[in-house]
Every structure is written in structure tokens, then in C-alpha cells.
Amino acid sequence: MKTLIVNNKLSCQFSMRTQHRKDISDEKNSLILTIAITLLLSAFMVGCGEDEADVDTLDETDVQSLYKELVGTYDLFKLEGSADGVKLVLEPPSIAGTMTISSDQKITRKFKVLESSNFIRVSFEILLDEGVMSIMSIDFETEEVISKYTWDGEILTMTVDDGTTVGTQFWRKLNNSVIDLQPPELESEPEPPPSAAFVSANPPSGSKIAANATVILTFDNAPTDVTVSAGFLAGSGKTLRVAGPFPAGPLALTVTWADGSVTLTYIVVVLDVDPPEVTGGTVRDGDKDVDPDVLFEDGIEITFSEDIAGDIELQTEAGDDVRWIGWIDGDKARLEAVAGAELNNKTIYVIKGKVADAAGNETEISITFVTR
Numbered sequence: 001m002k003t004l005i006v007n008n009k010l011s012c013q014f015s016m017r018t019q020h021r022k023d024i025s026d027e028k029n030s031l032i033l034t035i036a037i038t039l040l041l042s043a044f045m046v047g048c049g050e051d052e053a054d055v056d057t058l059d060e061t062d063v064q065s066l067y068k069e070l071v072g073t074y075d076l077f078k079l080e081g082s083a084d085g086v087k088l089v090l091e092p093p094s095i096a097g098t099m100t101i102s103s104d105q106k107i108t109r110k111f112k113v114l115e116s117s118n119f120i121r122v123s124f125e126i127l128l129d130e131g132v133m134s135i136m137s138i139d140f141e142t143e144e145v146i147s148k149y150t151w152d153g154e155i156l157t158m159t160v161d162d163g164t165t166v167g168t169q170f171w172r173k174l175n176n177s178v179i180d181l182q183p184p185e186l187e188s189e190p191e192p193p194p195s196a197a198f199v200s201a202n203p204p205s206g207s208k209i210a211a212n213a214t215v216i217l218t219f220d221n222a223p224t225d226v227t228v229s230a231g232f233l234a235g236s237g238k239t240l241r242v243a244g245p246f247p248a249g250p251l252a253l254t255v256t257w258a259d260g261s262v263t264l265t266y267i268v269v270v271l272d273v274d275p276p277e278v279t280g281g282t283v284r285d286g287d288k289d290v291d292p293d294v295l296f297e298d299g300i301e302i303t304f305s306e307d308i309a310g311d312i313e314l315q316t317e318a319g320d321d322v323r324w325i326g327w328i329d330g331d332k333a334r335l336e337a338v339a340g341a342e343l344n345n346k347t348i349y350v351i352k353g354k355v356a357d358a359a360g361n362e363t364e365i366s367i368t369f370v371t372r
Contacts, residue, residue, distance in 0.1 A: 066151075069151075069153070070101045071103050072101060072174065072176045073099070073174045074101070074156060074171040074172060074173050075099075075172055075174060076096065076097030076098075076099070076170070077171075078095075078170040079091075079113070079167070080167070080168045081167035082166050090113065094113070095112065095113050096111075096112045097110065097169075097171070098110050099171055105123055106121060107120075107123075109121075154172065154173055155172055156170075157169070157171070158171070193224060195221065195258075195259045196221040196222060196224070196257060196258070197219060197220045197221070197259070198217070198219055198255070198260065198262045199220055200217075200218045201215055201216065201264050202216045203215065205264040205265050205266070206266070207267075208266070208267045208269050209244075209246070209251075209266045209267070209269070210244070210269060210271045211244050211245045211247075211268050211269070212243075212245050213243075213268075214243045215241070215243075215253065215264065216240075216241055217241070217242065217255060218238060218239055219238050219239075220238070222236070223257035223258065223259065225258040226256070227257075228242050228255050228256075229252070230242075230247070230251060231246055231253070246266070247268060248268050248269070248270045249268060250265070250268075251268050253265070253266065271359060272361060273359070273361065274361060275356075275357065275361035276304045276305050276306050276331075276357045276361065276363045278302060278304060278305075278363075278367070280303040281300070281367070282295070282298070283295075283300060283351070283367060284369075285367045285369075286368065286369070287370070288369070288370045288372075289370070290370065290371050290372060291371070292342070292343035292344065292345060292347075292371040295337070295343060296343055297337075299324075299336045300324075300334065300351065301332055301333070302334075302351065302365070303332055304332070304363075306357050307330050307331050308330075308333070308355040309356060310333075310353060311326065311353050311354060311355075312327075312328065312334075312335065312352070312353030312355070312365060313326045313335070313352055314326070315349070315350045315352050316348070316349060317347075317348040317349070317350060317368075319350075322341055322343070323338060323341045324338060325338060326353070328355065333355065335351065343371055345371055346370070346371060346372065347370070348369075349368070349369055349370075350366060350367065351365060351366070351367040352366055353365040
């Protein structure tokens with residue numbers, strides 16, 4: 001390698017020796033980011049090279065002079081790249097970058113392409129070998145030079161060429177002062193939610209519940225990843241609801257969440273919501289030509305679909321009580337005649353009453369018939 005002076009400007013090939021292998025790996029990815037615009041260039045290399053002209057032998061004084069000359073602040077004003085025949089040129093605001101080279105041989109850079117950004121710090125050395133200066137970025141496994149910088153006194157140009165993809169960064173020197181670039185603040189990891197413990201259930205475990213009941217669960221903190229073995233889960237925060245329908249009989253309701261589980265036991269009772277119905281009897285609603293003597297002798301019986309309780313009486317069409325005795329036994333209601341309360345011929349009578357089953361479901365009775 002040789003160093004030459006062209007138009008009184010020193011053009012040097014440099015490469016950089018990084019402190020960490022991570023920086024080398026990032027550097028290899030930098031070209032892909034330039035071309036694909038989805039990754040970030042993430043390494044710094046500096047080098048010297050010239051056209052073939054007069055060759056001057058350099059010494060340690062030149063090395064120290066170049067160190068001082070490179071110190072300062074730079075901004076990124078252009079990216080050029082090509083891969084598989086595709087060429088790209090990016091300029092602000094699509095790109096943005098600030099770089100400093102400090103007197104202690106440190107390079108610090110913040111860099112952004114579109115929505116992607118990175119931050120990097122590396123060290124470098126300017127090596128003098130047989131009068132030629134170079135700074136190398138070394139891959140510790142392959143010992144390859146990964147990229148090069150050229151410096152013309154104002155513009156620092158970095159080129160990365162891996163054989164298939166070429167990318168170039170253009171950095172403009174702003175001044176000889178070094179600003180303090182700090183890494184971007186990383187978003188702190190969200191704190192995990194507090195653990196949740198089961199507090200209570202309403203109705204409490206061991207109760208009898210209806211098939212369509214709702215069990216209310218209370219925790220000391222909001223549980224996560226909650227599942228139930230039966231019913232439908234709803235609600236949020238510290239209070240959840242488990243709604244039926246539940247199968248009739250014994251129920252083991254297991255509630256599982258991220259921090260634990262609990263099993264609640266219930267007896268599910270299917271509630272009777274259907275009122276009793278008239279299923280038969282001595283007379284039916286709308287009957288005509290009913291023999292009043294037979295009714296007086298045998299009485300009147302009405303049969304229901306289930307056991308009932310309540311009142312029943314025989315009335316005239318006008319609503320007057322005929323004074324027959326009414327009573328209920330199981331699923332039957334009866335009317336018994338009394339002396340002096342015979343039924344008249346060709347008369348409208350009405351059996352009136354109200355009955356209810358054990359669940360409290362009520363049925364109004366109104367059965368009209370006409371005697372012969």
C-alpha cells in the first residue's frame with residue numbers, strides 16, 4: 001500500500017480496529033441497511049489511498065497530524081449504494097446522522113435511515129507501516145478489511161464493498177470541536193403486573209344455585225390469563241363474573257389464572273318456571289248440555305299438570321258463589337255440593353280460582369259450562 005499527495009490534498013486509506021466484535025458484525029450489516037433502507041450502517045472505518053503520482057514517505061509526525069486533523073464534528077449529507085444492479089441515493093430528510101471524532105481516538109455516531117436508527121462508539125488507530133498510514137477494521141476470524149474512508153480535508157467518505165453490494169456514506173466536517181453524543185435512552189421494560197390472589201365468590205362455595213345463576217369472583221389484584229371450567233367468563237379488573245347455564249346437579253367450578261387456581265363447589269338446581277296447567281276434569285271450558293244432577297251427586301273434579309295449592313269455587317255467570325265446598329289435594333281440585341245448592345237447568349256456571357305450584361308459578365282458573 002502506498003500513500004500519495006494529489007492536488008496538495010492528503011487522500012488516505014484507513015480501516016478501523018474496533019474494540020468489540022459486535023461492532024464488526026454491525027459493520028457488515030451496514031451496507032444491507034443502506035441499500036435495503038431497513039437496516040443501519042453501524043461501523044466506522046478510516047483509510048488512505050491515492051492516485052498513482054508522487055509518493056512521499058510519511059513518518060510518525062504525519063500520523064499525529066492526521067489524528068488532529070480528523071478531530072471534529074461531522075454530519076451525514078448523502079448515502080449512495082448499489083446491490084444486484086439497483087442503485088439508491090438518499091439525502092436528508094430521509095437520512096440524518098451526527099458523528100464525532102475525538103482526540104482520544106474514539107468515534108461516536110448517531111445515525112438514522114427513514115424510521116430506523118442506531119448509535120455506536122468505536123476506537124481506531126492510524127498505523128504507519130513502511131511510511132504508509134492506514135487504519136484497519138479487522139474481522140478477527142477472517143482478518144478482512146471491511147470498509148474504507150477517504151479524507152480530503154472537509155468530506156469524510158466511507159465505502160463498504162462486500163463483493164456484491166457497495167455502499168458509500170458522505171460525512172461533512174462542521175468544525176474542530178467535539179460534541180458529547182450520548183446513547184438514546186432505552187425504553188424501560190414494563191413492570192410485570194402484580195400477582196393476583198383469590199378473595200371470595202358470591203354465592204359462596206357450597207351453595208345451591210340456579211342453572212342460570214351468575215357467580216361473582218373477587219381478587220385482590222386484576223388476574224390475567226383467566227379460564228373457567230364451566231359457564232361463561234366476563235368482566236375485568238378485580239371482579240369477574242361466571243354466568244350459566246350450568247348443568248343440573250353437583251358442580252365443581254375450577255377457576256385458573258396466571259398466579260393460581262381455585263375450585264368452587266355448588267349444587268345446581270333447575271328452577272321450575274312453568275305454571276300448572278289444567279289437563280282434564282269432570283267438565284271442560286265451553287261444555288254444554290251438562291247433567292246438573294250428576295254434578296250434584298258426584299261433584300266436580302279438575303286435574304292439573306302438577307301438585308298445586310290455592311282456592312277454587314263454583315259461581316253463577318253473574319259471579320255469585322253457589323256455595324259448593326272447594327278443596328285441593330295434590331294435583332286435583334274438587335268442588336262438592338251441599339244441600340240446598342242444587343244446580344239449575346239451562347244455566348251458565350263458572351268454576352273460578354287461582355292455584356300455584358311449589359315454585360310459586362300461578363294459574364288463574366276460569367272454566368265455563370252450561371247445564372241441560
